[in-house]
Amino acid sequence: MSRLGRYLVRLYLVRLAVVLLAVTGFALVFDLLDVGPRVIRRAGGSAWALLAYVPIRLPTLLTELLPMAVLVAGLLTASDLLRFRELVAMWGAGLSRLGLLVRLWPVALVVLGGKLLLDDLAVPATVPVLRAMGVADFKTVGLPSNGALWVRTGDDVVRLPSDAAAMGEPRDLLILRLDPQGRLLERIEAARAEPGPEGWRLYEVVRRPAAARPVERLPELFWPVRLDLEQVALMAKLPRELSIAQLWSVIRADGFGVGGTEGHRTWLQARLAGLVALWATVVLPFALVRRLARVGETFALFAKGLAIGFVHLIGNGLLLALGELGLVAPALAAWTAPLLFASFVLVLAGLFEHRRGRPVGPPLGVAGA
Numbered sequence: 001m002s003r004l005g006r007y008l009v010r011l012y013l014v015r016l017a018v019v020l021l022a023v024t025g026f027a028l029v030f031d032l033l034d035v036g037p038r039v040i041r042r043a044g045g046s047a048w049a050l051l052a053y054v055p056i057r058l059p060t061l062l063t064e065l066l067p068m069a070v071l072v073a074g075l076l077t078a079s080d081l082l083r084f085r086e087l088v089a090m091w092g093a094g095l096s097r098l099g100l101l102v103r104l105w106p107v108a109l110v111v112l113g114g115k116l117l118l119d120d121l122a123v124p125a126t127v128p129v130l131r132a133m134g135v136a137d138f139k140t141v142g143l144p145s146n147g148a149l150w151v152r153t154g155d156d157v158v159r160l161p162s163d164a165a166a167m168g169e170p171r172d173l174l175i176l177r178l179d180p181q182g183r184l185l186e187r188i189e190a191a192r193a194e195p196g197p198e199g200w201r202l203y204e205v206v207r208r209p210a211a212a213r214p215v216e217r218l219p220e221l222f223w224p225v226r227l228d229l230e231q232v233a234l235m236a237k238l239p240r241e242l243s244i245a246q247l248w249s250v251i252r253a254d255g256f257g258v259g260g261t262e263g264h265r266t267w268l269q270a271r272l273a274g275l276v277a278l279w280a281t282v283v284l285p286f287a288l289v290r291r292l293a294r295v296g297e298t299f300a301l302f303a304k305g306l307a308i309g310f311v312h313l314i315g316n317g318l319l320l321a322l323g324e325l326g327l328v329a330p331a332l333a334a335w336t337a338p339l340l341f342a343s344f345v346l347v348l349a350g351l352f353e354h355r356r357g358r359p360v361g362p363p364l365g366v367a368g369a
Helices: 003-042 049-083 086-092 097-102 105-133 162-167 229-236 244-252 262-288 297-324 330-356
Strands: 148-153 156-161 171-178 184-195 200-209 216-223
Touching: 003 049, 003 105, 049 086, 049 105, 049 262, 049 297, 097 262, 097 330, 105 244, 105 262, 148 229, 184 216, 229 244, 244 262, 262 297, 262 330, 297 330
Parallel strands: none
Antiparallel strands: 148 156, 156 171, 171 184, 184 200, 200 216
């Protein structure tokens, strides 16, 4: 990395750390004012519970606030470089705007890596704990069929309580055995079951054949099925709370017969498309900067940058909502806004260079700057 690249990266990362610390701290204070009394009551009146709550809540706050913090940090960095005429000196040396964007790749790498780790590891690990606490936005889970899960496995359909699936202790089972044409062969009721590697051992079983045969009552029965309840329990969580591997598992199993997978397909695509949008957010301020004729144009830089950022967030959120409902194809819902945003940023930087008559790529004369 060149000396100029190290200087730009250091400026950006320092401002990003300060902005992220300030914004996250501010949001955390309001969150503690809202849910702090509830957390203390659940801990038996101990205020020390707040210290345990803070690191559990931080990942969800950070992943929500990171895009806006990145945008504000970039705007601060660009305005400082303009205020002290450092960008003017770079332009005078022949550095193009796209050359400036290229030198920000370490910042983009840090931001994208942090976002990926938060969404794929930290959030899926902490959201169940928050839900168990009953705090913030994690009080309820969208459980289908009024708390009962209907799962299709092979030619069989099984119903069990959703809380039993989440705990991995199946009970109150209803199994419908079907033939390949979907006709009912028999109905099996069991008080409880013990999952095993080759199948489930059912206890207190009642078999009701579809044909005119007598009902059979058995103390136990082996049901040759391979059903991972931990995977099935993923359907009781919001798609945005799952990791990429969990989303892919739900999609590959077609929702385990519990429900549709439109939301999971949309969020799997959105998890990847979001990285493109975040890269565009990193470089947007430097695609907007121009020579300052007046100090007041710094305000215009902030206004334009924040306006573009908010328009993208609103448009992307709307498309994702439509994708979750199945009204828009998952790929279209997830990739449209990020690709348009990234293309706009690149065209914006190249357009300004063309108007000034400068080359689009980084000049060879400053390659080692």
